[in-house]
Amino acid sequence: MGEVMFDIRHLSKYFVVDKGTFGRDKKILKAVDDVSFQIEKGETFGLVGESGCGKTTIGKMLVNLYEPTDGQIFFQGEELTGLTPAQRRQYCKDIQLIFQDPYASLNPRVTIGDIISEPIRINKLLPEDQIEERVNYLLNRVGLANHQRNRYPHEFSGGQRQRVGIARALAVEPKMIVCDEPVSALDVSIQAQVLNLLDELQEEFGLTYLFIAHGLNVVKHISDRVGVMYLGKLVEIAPKKELYENPLHPYTQALLSAAPAVGTRKRERIILEGDVPSPINPEPGCRFCSRCFKRGTGCEAYETKLKEVLPGHFVACKEYA
Template structure:
């Protein structure tokens, strides 16, 4: 039985779109809506979905960049939602984030040595005379040379800057790292290098990942379990092997059909989804995927399906099951 590191229960995040004359919210953008999942210690949990489905917002709630509208988050058995500032700081270093844009996430006026050293100094993890030694060690871990620590972010390539971001996340010895599309802004050849690096660091440092990505082809190489998100809700969760071999939700089937095949002689049926993604401000009343689903039924329009376990450790939110 796997040990649960983080337990997320009925998590929601609504952003106010419109207020009335009294300043009270009357319209919301439901970025994340009633999401529940567990992340086990030592695993890489992949979270995939189209742009705007709420993946990044979900990740930012976990690292305390956003406060949830509803729901609870338990980290190592302790509820961390609603904690006061001083209480929150005790766990903040245990949950770090690697951002999508490796340039915008780094201070252009600081050297990379100072960028990596800053969280160590803020959290008083080491004596000052030991910090530089730790910075050099972390640079070596991510494939950068120690003489590069005095350079600035603009002097590095995109892949190198993302390595700096990874080193900064590792600096405080976290237990969970939220990887927010860490390779989407990189060239394909560099993507493979960074994914391999993250995989190696996971074993070396005993890390747990929430790996956020657009496509199932990226998370396939690093994830142990995969969750598929659509318009703020989880529609399927399964072990990687089960999900790729037997996708149950029509949306997951469509995403998998879009992955290119290397062998040009092998034919693959592509599932083309009709219509556009509905607005998260005014989502459909029933199943949120109903308007685009190629297997929809009458009950899909009226009733939202609950996420339920239909096979061992395989969860799906669909009226077909």
């Protein structure tokens, strides 16, 4: 195991949906519930799960957009939770975020040159006379031309905007980038280009990625290790190859069986019944048991916990307890 970049311990984020009357009938949405994992330096950690499972919430807690309800985040051994806003801002230049929707994440009234130079100016990383050169370098590096720096975001296509978003994240020379479904809003033809660009940049700058996606396909292309989330909980973590070849958690097995595959042996399609239960005031016990096709006795009451069943392969299921 290499050097640990991020150590996330018992991280939780609850949203109060309805305060209720005098504290009764209080509705709490447990977006992320007691999640622990580590991201190693230089790796790409893929985080997968369906909409609403809490994967983006985790990403946003790492970049200080959400305050965790509970738990701790350690970045290179230093605790990020519980810092004052000014102290926390010091880490902005180390941890950056690439947004899902390139149409919403760029301020429409700012030129892309200013969008890319702003992080440099705010964090006072370069003297004023060197900023232009740096912006030009970043534009070229992500595949845009220098003369485009005075244009506004609406003059660009989705793929180009996402490149601007990547350049903005790179501007502060971060150590870690959280990629929040960076290609899911793009055309399939553009997706590969952007993924390749991210791959190149990782190698060039020694970046660590937390790569969030809702399907296993994109993650397979780019990740070293993959974590699977279901309803606010991590249910399985494994190295990519291991996860795709030997999925242990029933939910992962179902996800994999749903992914279209070319040229590989045909898996039997597992169809999950029912809908995802509401994350508001969830019942204790295994979150997945209401839809699980391997459900046994005692599953409803079993409080799941990640357990290392094979080297580096963690799973949270009663079957392996």
